[in-house]
Amino acid sequence: EADIYQTPRYLVIGTGKKITLECSQTMGHDKMYWYQQDPGMELHLIHYSYGVNSTEKGDLSSESTVSRIRTEHFPLTLESARPSHTSQYLCASSRDVDQPQHFGDGTRLSIL
Amino acid sequence: RKEVEQDPGPFNVPEGATVAFNCTYSNSASQSFFWYRQDCRKEPKLLMSVYSSGNEDGRFTAQLNRASQYISLLIRDSKLSDSATYLCVSDSWGKLQFGAGTQVVVTP
Numbered sequence: 001e002a003d004i005y006q007t008p009r010y011l012v013i014g015t016g017k018k019i020t021l022e023c024s025q026t027m028g029h030d031k032m033y034w035y036q037q038d039p040g041m042e043l044h045l046i047h048y049s050y051g052v053n054s055t056e057k058g059d060l061s062s063e064s065t066v067s068r069i070r071t072e073h074f075p076l077t078l079e080s081a082r083p084s085h086t087s088q089y090l091c092a093s094s095r096d097v098d099q100p101q102h103f104g105d106g107t108r109l110s111i112l
Numbered sequence: 113r114k115e116v117e118q119d120p121g122p123f124n125v126p127e128g129a130t131v132a133f134n135c136t137y138s139n140s141a142s143q144s145f146f147w148y149r150q151d152c153r154k155e156p157k158l159l160m161s162v163y164s165s166g167n168e169d170g171r172f173t174a175q176l177n178r179a180s181q182y183i184s185l186l187i188r189d190s191k192l193s194d195s196a197t198y199l200c201v202s203d204s205w206g207k208l209q210f211g212a213g214t215q216v217v218v219t220p
Contacts, residue, residue: 042212103155
């Protein structure tokens with residue numbers, strides 16, 4: 001089993017709040033990713049990182065930001081949450097870019 | 113055009129039957145391929161990696177056809193627990209590209 005953890009699992013919060021979704025992995029993987037997925041829809045890559053102090057935007061434009069100060073930690077932040085941010089956010093990591101990605105349980109975010 | 117394309121299904125399969133479905137990829141230089149399984153409202157889980165011409169793991173067989181640029185997944189002796197969405201993945205330009213998934217529904 002992959003050792004990648006996301007918190008919180010569920011979050012219901014009001015509009016305008018600042019939110020940070022946590023993602024940590026204990027496998028020493030350099031590569032980490034954030035995906036957004038609506039129910040019944042496909043995964044969309046919103047951010048990725050190939051190592052400490054390296055972050056890139058993914059294929060889907062997102063108002064969120066990420067940071068990678070430590071190898072094991074890749075938090076995602078929304079400065080001012082809006083109802084359009086309601087979705088499931090999945091974090092993943094891999095040993096290398098062509099290796100399988102291991103996913104966390106996801107955070108189900110609901111903005112009222 | 114998407115990098116990885118899949119028939120969304122659903123494929124309705126009687127329990128015990130065999131089901132197979134394909135996934136096409138656009139980058140002929142892709143080297144790594146994977147099948148993931150995703151249950152409703154859960155995270156994707158790696159089912160198998162596909163290198164060279166294919167791979168087999170119990171009731172699951174994946175085959176890679178580089179000439180036609182597709183990967184197939186075959187499930188034999190389907191179980192009710194095989195009901196899920198199956199995601200095809202290939203590496204393309206230094207990133208893994210996920211397909212939108214094929215839904216399989218196994219019925220009693």
